[in-house]
Amino acid sequence: MSDAGAPSPALSRRAWIMILAGAVIVTLSMGVRQSFGLFLTPLGMSLEVDRQTFGLIVAAQNLLFGILQPFVGAWADRHGAGRIAVVGAAVYALGLVVAATAANAVGLAIGFGALVGLAMAGCTFTVILGAVGKIVPAEKRTLAFGIVTAGGSFGQFLVVPAAQGLLDAVNWRITLFVLAGMVALIVPLALGVAGKPPTPGGKEDGQPIGEALREAFAHPSFWLLNAGFFVCGFHIAFVGTHLPAYIRDQGLPAETGAYALALIGLFNILGSWLWGAWGSKHSKKGLLALLYALRGVAVAIFLVVPLSSPSVLVFAATFGFLWLGTVPLTNGLVAQIYGLRHLSALAGIVFLSHQVGAFLGAWLAGVAFDATGSYLVVWLASIALGFLAAVANLPIREAPIARPAQIPAE
Template identity: 50%
Template sequence: MNTPRPPAPGLTVQQVLLCGALIVTLSMGIRHGFGFWLQPIITERGWTRETFSFAMAVQNLSWGAAGPIAGMLADRFGSWKVLIGGGLAYALGLVMMAITSHPLSFTLGAGVLIGVAQSGSTYAIIYGVLGRTVSPEKRSWAFGVAAAAGSFGQFAMIPLETWLISHAGWQTALFLLATAALLILPLALGLRERQAASGAAGHQSVGQALREAFGYRSFQLLMLGYFVCGFQVVFIGVHLPSYLKDHGLGLEVSTGALMLIGLFNVFGTYTAGSLGQRFPKRHLLAAIYGLRAVAIVIFLSVPLTPLSVYVFAAVIGFLWLSTVPPTNAVVAQIFGAQHLSMLGGFVFFSHQIGSFLGVWLGGKLYDATGSYDIVWMLAIALGIVAMLANLPVRETPIDRSARALPA
């Protein structure tokens, strides 16, 4: 059975929650507004929607691909060092996003660099510290608090970003956000551990942990569900403003919608984390994915008005990142906290593969058909798949007593 892991030395739960929540608020808050840069950038640069969408897709894929590496480094050398690197890369990527005029360099800055930065400044890294600091019976709740902070970042940053674009111009707005990203650095210092995270670890090596996880059916099913999560939320987050504009609704409607998504996501992620302490997490995850599919069906079925958009935003916002606390809590529950950042990074990689497809197909199929209808249908069908995939997940700690893992 899993051996309980000692808490991270020198850190309190309150300290980790405060610093971690503020970091996630910044890192997630900035990225949730990228959809508002689509129209001004492609207009000034003379690009298509697919050009911008491809860069955002690469960003999500880079985030996912770098996630396991960032998690492995955080587990081995300490999360705060990875967070500092992530903050620096975030600021540089935003500057490149502002000054580049070529699609390739835009993709390298807005796509690759910001994606790598997000891998070192968001949930997987913060959850690794939380997993080593918070007792197992409170992990789901703590993960919910951190996820709610990221949701609050979306709620708070969306109006700020749209205001900056309108009053300072889209390039200046990116420079100011780059400055804000540097605040991650001093916050990361509040998560310094007295010794490397692996110093308190058990006997399991990285190779053993990976073979164990990828050979475990429940881990595979969690990855499948997270793939769907990424497809849905990033497609909606990036393309909803343009979808609404295409249907004659103004910027104030899309701004209000994304603000509502962020606001209700605060409640949704916290609720999911709290309910994960009392109910089977696999049932929560299945319900979340199923309700997402229902919400999209209703949204597409009723007349599109500001009211219907706001209602949809509130509902989908409540379900937006509510998958994050129970998914990561199940991973910690099954495998323990020793390699949590790394394993969480691999699960998140599947999320980002879905994100890549969601945001890229949104632009690709729009340019090909003049409509987002096909991608909406895919989001519905995948929601049903994810609902069914999470039902057989086993949440109990893996039994290592009967297996001798090779080195």
């Protein structure tokens, strides 16, 4: 950490190029992904796919995304993010095309589930943030993470209403083809994050990957970070996948669901930036505990207040402010505690826990609805998990790990 009162080093031109290119890549990849919940009703009716099956396909997508992420992250740590982003974008677009031509749940599972799930490991947060984290000064790192994370929200704000407009004007198949074309734009943007970024820290971060993994796995704070991020994944997948259908079930128009997802994205632009900026100045674990607790409060109030279009939009704005603020704070803690050399790999493992939570959030919500005709039990679980995640983050030790006979951490 920098000395008190010392001026923060300015970001280099190369750092700004990487931050902005990474933000646009995440804008496209996450913006398209956050529109998937809009397809539940029209796609389900066309292919006769029930909510449990659709939820399981999206859950499998999240799980594959998470399982592959540590390996893709380790490869990016060694070779850079550019080539990985190109491959990820190509497979992502292919997955959307396969889903667009699906005739049944199997084709949907191959496209939406397997291909998209595998592809996203290469062109979303962990790989991009790993590259950015190695090139920006420590004092600006969490803020830079927040800017890139905000890109995912800006994409959600732009893409979700556009996808709903296309669904209303044409059909879900053509809409998926259009989204595939948008994802293909990531290929030229990958030039902005191409090349192996410098590895700061010298000997401090020079340990082999095996030693870094053993060190992290033996450190209790690593597992507390995993526990909190698991809850984040559960919340995001449940709300992102099932909120539009929940709103329609209550007799509100489909447009309200699309506006809600877009509003989540809009307010998360501000939220990601602010949580990232605050994380550069204050305790990251304290901010994470506060964020998770506020999520629980937001859901509780949403359930108590009579449901209407205004109440949905207020909830969406509130939850949006809390949506992905966890990403710069969690990745910032991984970098702060464990160093930079294996940032993408270690953050990828933490992200795997996020995706396990996402798997359960997307799938179990469908199971609960098909069994009871209601999402109430999942909403209540979301409240409890929010407060549990808040408690889990409080014991985290934020100090860099002390490594014998090594240069002190920055």
